[in-house]
Amino acid sequence: MQVASFVLPVFAIIVTGWLAGWLGYISRSLAGELVHFAYNVAMPALLFVTIAQEPARNLLEWRFLFAFGGGSMICFAMVFLPVRAGGRDLASSTIHGMTAAMTNTGFVALPVLHAIYGQPAVLPAAVATVFVAAVMFPITVVLLESGKGGEGGPSAAVLAKQILLNPMVLSTLIGLAWAIAGLPIPAPVAAYLNILAAALTPCALFAIGLGLSIDGLRANLKASGVLAVIKLVIMPLIVYGLCVVSGLNPLYTIAAVVCAAVPTAKTVYVLAHENKVEEPLVAATISITTVLSVVTLIGWLYLLSGLPAKVS
Numbered sequence: 001m002q003v004a005s006f007v008l009p010v011f012a013i014i015v016t017g018w019l020a021g022w023l024g025y026i027s028r029s030l031a032g033e034l035v036h037f038a039y040n041v042a043m044p045a046l047l048f049v050t051i052a053q054e055p056a057r058n059l060l061e062w063r064f065l066f067a068f069g070g071g072s073m074i075c076f077a078m079v080f081l082p083v084r085a086g087g088r089d090l091a092s093s094t095i096h097g098m099t100a101a102m103t104n105t106g107f108v109a110l111p112v113l114h115a116i117y118g119q120p121a122v123l124p125a126a127v128a129t130v131f132v133a134a135v136m137f138p139i140t141v142v143l144l145e146s147g148k149g150g151e152g153g154p155s156a157a158v159l160a161k162q163i164l165l166n167p168m169v170l171s172t173l174i175g176l177a178w179a180i181a182g183l184p185i186p187a188p189v190a191a192y193l194n195i196l197a198a199a200l201t202p203c204a205l206f207a208i209g210l211g212l213s214i215d216g217l218r219a220n221l222k223a224s225g226v227l228a229v230i231k232l233v234i235m236p237l238i239v240y241g242l243c244v245v246s247g248l249n250p251l252y253t254i255a256a257v258v259c260a261a262v263p264t265a266k267t268v269y270v271l272a273h274e275n276k277v278e279e280p281l282v283a284a285t286i287s288i289t290t291v292l293s294v295v296t297l298i299g300w301l302y303l304l305s306g307l308p309a310k311v312s
Contacts, residue, residue, distance in 0.1 A: 008298075009115075010111065010112050010115050010116075010201070010205060011205075011294045013201070013202060013205040013206050013209065014205050014206070014208050014209035014212070014290070014294075015209060016206065016209060017031075017205065017206040017207060017208065017209025017210040017211075017212070018209035018210065018212045019209075020206075020209070020210060021209070021210045021211070021212070026210060028210055028211060030210065031207045031208075031210040031211030032207075032211070034203050034204075034206060034207035034210065035107070035203075035204070035207045035211070035266075037199075037203055038107065038199070038200055038203040038204040038207065039106070039107075039167060039168075040167050041196060041199075042196055042197060042198075042199040042200035042203060042204070043106055043110070043167065043168060043171075043200055043204075044167045044168065044170070044171035045171075045193045045194075045196035045197045045200075046110075046114070046122060046193075046196075046197035046200050047122070047126050047129075047168060047171040047172050047175060048171045048172075048174060048175040048178075048193065049175075049185065049190060049193040049194060049197055050119055050122040050123060050126065050175070050197075051123065051126060051171075051172060051175030051176055051178075051179055052174075052175040052178035052179050052183075052185055053179070053185060053190075054123060054179055055179065060127075061124070061127070061248070061252055063243070063246040063247065063248040063252070064124050064127060064128075064248060064252045064255070064256055065127065065131065066242060066246050067239050067240075067242035067243040067246055067248055067253075067256045068124075068127075068128050068131065068239055068256045068259055068260060069131050069135065070238075070239075070242050071235055071236075071238040071239035071242055071256075071260055072101050072102070072103070072131070072132075072136060072235070072260070073101070074238055075097075075100050075101040075230055075231075075234065075235045075238065076097040076098060076100070076101035076102075076136075077097070078097075078100070078230065078234075079096050079097040079099075079100045079101070079227065079230060080093050080094065080096065080097030083096045083097070089147055090143060090144075090146060090147035091143070091144050091147035091275060091277045092277055092278055094140060094143040094144055094147065094277075095140075095144075095268065095271070095272050095275075095277050095278040095281070095282060096227070096278065096281075098136065098140050098268050098271070099227050099231075099264055099268050099278075099281065099282050099285050100227045100230040100231050100235070100264070101136070101231075101235065102132060102136050102137075102140070102264060102265045102267060102268050103128070103132060103231070103235075103259055103260060103262055103263075103264070103265055104262050104263050104264065104265040104266065105125055105128040105129040105132055105259045105262065105265075106129045106132075106168060106204075106265075107204040107205070107207075107208060107265075107266070108204075108205070108208070108262040108263060108293070109125050109128065109129075109255075109258050109259040109262045110122065110125040110126070110129060110200070111200055111201040111204055111205055112258060112262070112297070113125045113254075113255055113258055113259075114200075114201065115201055116301075117251065117254070117255075120251060121251060121254070121255050124251075124252045124255035124256065124259070125255055125258075125259060126168075126172055128255070128256070128259040129168050129172075130168060130169055130172050132265065132267075133166050133168050133169050137267060137271075140268075140271055141271070144271065144275050144277070208266075208290065212287060212290060213283060213287060219280060219284075220280050220281045220284040220285070221284070223281055223285075224281060224284040224285040224288050225288065227264075227281075227285045227289075228285060228288045228289045228292055231263070231264055231285075231289050232261060232263075232289055232292055232293055232296040232297075233296065235260045235261070236257045236260040236261040236300055238260075239256050239257055239259075239260040240253070240256075240257050243256055243257070250307035251307075253304070253307060254301075254304045254307060257300055257304060258297065258300065258301070261293065261296060261297050261300045262293055262297065263286060263289035263290040263293050264282070264285050264286045264289045266286060268282050268286070269282045269283055269286055
């Protein structure tokens, strides 16, 4: 029950947010503002203060990138190729694949790992978050733009600028540079950043619940159900297998599986909405994976609880 005692309160915040919106206690329109604060302020503060204080040699673990990144790309291909072969256009096939493979590391995995395993688990979650932002996101954009003939698409320079200025990527790169330089963070600055960082978990999780929608679930239940199984069961299993094959250490193995086992990233919906591709499907899948992950993530954590990773 130790794992449940850590995880259930975290997901209770999501439920609290959903109830607040459902009852009209807090306007659902505020979810976007909470996400904006968490994404642009609290998360960068946590990423920087964590990475900057860690020895540089601990920050780049190729086995973790191999396991999490490899699992992400395998699951994308697992959905993309059959959907494309079935006659769907490139944009639709891309959104299907990313709905099953692009994971909500920033707003779910990172807070969950931070709450259960403390600061050490933030590092691999940060790497996973940057991989999603710097690899999965641009791949999606490129494929979507290719699907519509590249008209109106961003240039390579603009896309590179967008990636580098992403708050998660930028704070991670600055933190990495600080760690390589071996500079200490002044105590008042560290205290300031830690206060902001502490707001990430409640803000991000409450916002997810507040903005949670089940519209379109009936119309897309079958397809969303299949994508949810791939996202919450098959992807973590593939990632765990790659962790074992590569000999990844226990804490990073847990982090990789948790990052793979959390719901579909809301970024996919943003991309689907902007490109007017499969919006109801993505919305339904995000809702289903968010609800079901309460059970599946606890299951994965129980299965991994035998690994000798220190729980804070």
